[in-house]
Amino acid sequence: MPKQKPNPEGPEAPSRAAGGCVLAVLAGLVFAVAFAVDEAAGVLSLVAAATFALWRTARRVSDSSAPPPPGVDRPSCSECAGQELVGVAPLDNQKGMWIYKTAPTDRPNHTHIHVSATPPRA
Incomplete structure (x- = not known):
């Protein structure tokens, strides 16, 4: 049985884009289930997720304006x-x-x- 040569570049790291796509698909499934259960629950969950994303982005921007x-x-x-x-x-x-x-x-x-x-x- 021949030995496999080790990869000189090291093990491959998972792509951040692939992880983002997986999270987007999972979030879409969660919202689809919420809308299937009740339209009002779907709208409320979508508004809550958008509010959280906006709050997190605003918090990150205010932290980045600090002096170096x-x-x-x-x-x-x-x-x-x-x-x-x-x-x-x-x-x-x-x-x-x-x-x-x-x-x-x-x-x-x-x-x-x-x-x-x-x-x-x-």
């Missing part, structure tokens, strides 16, 4: 050199401005704040 996470790059000034980066946040009242907070190693309980127009890189 801070990166490792930061502005350099003579006071910031060699200090530990504590946090980066966008400035609320001026778009495109960032607040960098650093902690000096030689002075405990002190935070240096640097405001810069250069965004952090991800």
